[in-house]
Amino acid sequence: GVAILDPSGRVVYVSPAIKNLLGYDADEYRGQVIFDLLHAEEADTIRRIFNRLFTSPGAPVTGPLRFRHKDGSWKWFEAIAVNSLQEPAIQGVVVNFRDISDRVESENQLKKLNRSLQAISQCNLSMVQLTDEFELLQEICRIIVEIGGYPSSWICYVENQPRRML
Numbered sequence: 001g002v003a004i005l006d007p008s009g010r011v012v013y014v015s016p017a018i019k020n021l022l023g024y025d026a027d028e029y030r031g032q033v034i035f036d037l038l039h040a041e042e043a044d045t046i047r048r049i050f051n052r053l054f055t056s057p058g059a060p061v062t063g064p065l066r067f068r069h070k071d072g073s074w075k076w077f078e079a080i081a082v083n084s085l086q087e088p089a090i091q092g093v094v095v096n097f098r099d100i101s102d103r104v105e106s107e108n109q110l111k112k113l114n115r116s117l118q119a120i121s122q123c124n125l126s127m128v129q130l131t132d133e134f135e136l137l138q139e140i141c142r143i144i145v146e147i148g149g150y151p152s153s154w155i156c157y158v159e160n161q162p163r164r165m166l
Contacts, residue, residue: 004092009034012092023070039066053083076104119148
């Protein structure tokens with residue numbers, strides 16, 4: 001999609017593609033202040049980047065950001081913004097953006113999988129190196145939390161079993 005923003009971040013123009021991307025009609029989106037539609041985690045950073053556009057007209061700025069979809073969900077976009085206030089036909093900041101939500105989700109799943117594999121590898125290494133059972137169990141719990149990224153970890157034994165089981 002394409003949007004043109006005034007110096008305060010208000011949407012002056014947005015292409016009809018906004019309907020497919022964020023669920024809004026172009027008329028509905030026009031007049032919105034872009035910073036009100038961003039995810040809170042990115043809003044301050046994007047505001048600083050936006051303000052930097054005014055110090056170097058014509059220089060593109062690129063980055064990822066999340067926008068709220070009309071249905072309330074969040075979508076990731078890659079945006080390229082250029083200060084074109086000096087261009088008589090534009091007189092605004094031109095923003096080209098595309099949905100990268102699937103890519104971001106895939107990258108996050110890959111990071112999670114890599115953390116899990118790293119945790120398994122470290123657990124295997126600990127099983128080879130440590131001989132004390134209690135120390136091994138503590139180390140495995142530490143690895144699961146610190147490397148695996150889980151909030152907590154615990155191990156228990158099932159009682160009254162002919163073989164000890166975890």
